Amino acid sequence: MTNTKVLVVEDEVQYADVVAFKFRNAGFDVVIARDGQEGLDVALAEKPALIISDYQMPVLDGMEFCRRLRAHPQTAAIPFILLTAHGLDIEDAAVGEAGVSIIVGKPFSPRELLAKANELLNRPRHAVAHSERT
Amino acid sequence: MTPLARRWQLILAGLLVAIAVVGGVLLAGPAVGLPVRAVACGRVLLVLLIAATAVLTMRLRAALKRSFAAIAGALGAAAGQDFCGATPGAGATDLDRRIVGPEIVDHLAAITENMAALSRQRDEQKLAARVAQKRARHLEAVLRGLPDAVLVTDGMERVVMINDAAARLFHLPPEDAVARPLVDCIPDRTLCNFLRGAHNLPVGKEIEYSLAAQDGKRVFSVTVSPFADGSGENARGAVTLLRDVTRERAAARMKTEFVVNASHELRAPLGGIKAYLEMLMDGEVQNEQTRERFYQVMQGEVERLGDLVENILNIARIEAGIVKVSKEPVPLSGIVQEVVESMRPHAAAAGIALNDELLPVFFHVYADKEMMRRAVLNLVSNALKYTPRGGSVLVHMHVDEAAGEVTVGVSDTGVGISEQDLSRLFQKFFRVESSRKMASGTGLGLVLVKEIIENLHGGRIFVTSTLGKGSIFSIALPLVRDTQPVGASERTESTRSIP
Numbered sequence: 119m120t121n122t123k124v125l126v127v128e129d130e131v132q133y134a135d136v137v138a139f140k141f142r143n144a145g146f147d148v149v150i151a152r153d154g155q156e157g158l159d160v161a162l163a164e165k166p167a168l169i170i171s172d173y174q175m176p177v178l179d180g181m182e183f184c185r186r187l188r189a190h191p192q193t194a195a196i197p198f199i200l201l202t203a204h205g206l207d208i209e210d211a212a213v214g215e216a217g218v219s220i221i222v223g224k225p226f227s228p229r230e231l232l233a234k235a236n237e238l239l240n241r242p243r244h245a246v247a248h249s250e251r252t
Numbered sequence: 253m254t255p256l257a258r259r260w261q262l263i264l265a266g267l268l269v270a271i272a273v274v275g276g277v278l279l280a281g282p283a284v285g286l287p288v289r290a291v292a293c294g295r296v297l298l299v300l301l302i303a304a305t306a307v308l309t310m311r312l313r314a315a316l317k318r319s320f321a322a323i324a325g326a327l328g329a330a331a332g333q334d335f336c337g338a339t340p341g342a343g344a345t346d347l348d349r350r351i352v353g354p355e356i357v358d359h360l361a362a363i364t365e366n367m368a369a370l371s372r373q374r375d376e377q378k379l380a381a382r383v384a385q386k387r388a389r390h391l392e393a394v395l396r397g398l399p400d401a402v403l404v405t406d407g408m409e410r411v412v413m414i415n416d417a418a419a420r421l422f423h424l425p426p427e428d429a430v431a432r433p434l435v436d437c438i439p440d441r442t443l444c445n446f447l448r449g450a451h452n453l454p455v456g457k458e459i460e461y462s463l464a465a466q467d468g469k470r471v472f473s474v475t476v477s478p479f480a481d482g483s484g485e486n487a488r489g490a491v492t493l494l495r496d497v498t499r500e501r502a503a504a505r506m507k508t509e510f511v512v513n514a515s516h517e518l519r520a521p522l523g524g525i526k527a528y529l530e531m532l533m534d535g536e537v538q539n540e541q542t543r544e545r546f547y548q549v550m551q552g553e554v555e556r557l558g559d560l561v562e563n564i565l566n567i568a569r570i571e572a573g574i575v576k577v578s579k580e581p582v583p584l585s586g587i588v589q590e591v592v593e594s595m596r597p598h599a600a601a602a603g604i605a606l607n608d609e610l611l612p613v614f615f616h617v618y619a620d621k622e623m624m625r626r627a628v629l630n631l632v633s634n635a636l637k638y639t640p641r642g643g644s645v646l647v648h649m650h651v652d653e654a655a656g657e658v659t660v661g662v663s664d665t666g667v668g669i670s671e672q673d674l675s676r677l678f679q680k681f682f683r684v685e686s687s688r689k690m691a692s693g694t695g696l697g698l699v700l701v702k703e704i705i706e707n708l709h710g711g712r713i714f715v716t717s718t719l720g721k722g723s724i725f726s727i728a729l730p731l732v733r734d735t736q737p738v739g740a741s742e743r744t745e746s747t748r749s750i751p
Binding site: 130131132133135136139140143152176203224225226227228229 | 516519520522523524526527528530531534536542549553601602640641690
């Protein structure tokens with residue numbers, strides 16, 4: 119049986135490293151992309167079960183990345199966790215309009231991020247895209 | 253009647269009686285048989301009497317004329333006008349008291365005095381009017397010259413006064429605006445509605461409002477206050493003051509942004525430390541090598557945090573006007589080398605090639621080593637921040653012995669800076685809008701570098717950049733010609749204030 123695949127999109131190496139390490143330890147397969155554009159390509163190719171993405175990134179930011187994922191039939195239903203240092207300022211736009219599943223504020227606890235990811239993955243797919251406040 | 257006039261009157265009457273008597277005798281002479289010799293004498297006497305009468309009449313007439321002229325002159329002088337061609341300046345003293353009598357002279361003196369008082373009063377009024385006019389002109393000039401826009405309206409909401417700043421703001425020639433209805437002068441409906449009816453308010457009111465001005469959109473604090481000039485119910489009006497607060501608001505916004513940016517900056521390394529620490533504590537790391545890597549990352553983050561706090565503190569010290577500088581001759585390439593080496597892991601992690609072309613160590617500059625290290629570090633760190641993955645950063649040095657100057661240049665293949673942004677690059681809290689997404693920052697790094705290089709070390713900082721291609725930040729410092737001997741005695745320490 120293959121492991122559940124998680125795509126981590128993060129331009130800050132340290133954060134990508136932390137998330138990848140935590141999720142690999144928890145038995146996930148982790149693929150990493152450096153910005154939204156690269157994330158989009160990897161998502162289409164790898165079809166991950168979950169995407170964890172930073173908000174502030176070069177080329178394509180996390181919100182736009184999520185919007186494009188949602189516009190594509192193959193990636194529209196993938197649960198999406200947005201990591202952001204902007205707090206709740208962008209929550210309405212992210213969850214309501216861009217289709218983000220949940221927002222996790224930076225700095226985050228890897229332990230809590232993993233718990234939220236597991237919670238999200240254990241849910242039926244149709245409930246995932248709806249708004250959920252962290 | 254005066255005694256002289258009476259005397260003259262009696263003499264004149266006597267003369268006329270004498271003429272009548274002599275004339276009667278002469279007429280009756282032939283009838284009564286008056287001797288020829290007596291008739292001849294009578295005729296001579298008659299002629300003498302007539303002549304005396306004529307002379308006396310003429311003298312009396314002349315004296316009267318003179319007196320009237322003097323009266324007219326005195327009145328005229330008192331009134332400040334020339335009456336009937338009378339000699340101005342002639343006064344009561346010129347009167348012939350013998351002719352007009354002392355009562356008239358006294359009356360005339362009183363009239364003259366009253367008229368002089370009236371004339372003085374009139375002069376004083378004229379002077380007061382001139383002073384009031386001058387004061388009004390001065391006040392108007394002050395009002396007109398005020399940098400804040402002032403607009404005064406009356407109870408009918410017509411413009412009574414508009415100063416130059418208001419005229420410019422509303423595109424009105426000041427003289428054309430006066431007496432025009434307020435609604436015709438202020439094209440902005442919302443603002444106009446706010447100002448309307450203000451003259452009937454018990455107290456003034458205030459809003460903050462954005463208006464389009466010649467140099468873009470500006471924020472104004474608009475205050476409108478009712479006034480009554482005390483001359484009745486209809487003398488109410490309103491004075492509107494528009495103060496441009498764009499700069500204050502921008503400064504307040506920049507300060508808030510600074511706090512937000514600084515917090516973000518501080519939170520990023522803290523977040524890293526927290527995450528790695530949590531994994532170590534959770535026992536996620538079994539492998540010694542990985543544990544070692546985690547410690548290194550955490551140490552790096554702690555250093556990053558320390559640098560950031562130090563930058564903020566340095567700016568605060570500069571803001572407070574006091575900064576401690578400890579200068580000595582130091583080899584600049586040594587400092588640059590240290591910085592480059594410390595940044596290599598960051599460059600590698602960001603996928604950027606960090607190269608250097610440094611000078612031999614014997615080129616010294618007179619500098620505070622720590623400050624200089626901080627300045628160079630800021631430039632290299634900036635270059636890495638704004639260069640995309642796959643790019644390169646080159647730190648190079650150059651010496652111009654003729655000019656006695658050594659230069660450190662940091663070139664990158666990064667995003668570059670537009671010409672417009674270049675002019676604001678060294679402004680406190682300024683951050684290039686398009687680069688905000690690329691990296692976080694406080695907008696203080698370059699301010700600090702400029703202060704260190706130019707104010708503390710008498711050097712220069714200059715930038716050349718092409719948008720989309722990259723930038724070159726250079727610092728030039730005076731070269732220390734003879735570094736031998738370098739002793740502790742040459743070390744100087746000073747606390748200086750930065751203007």
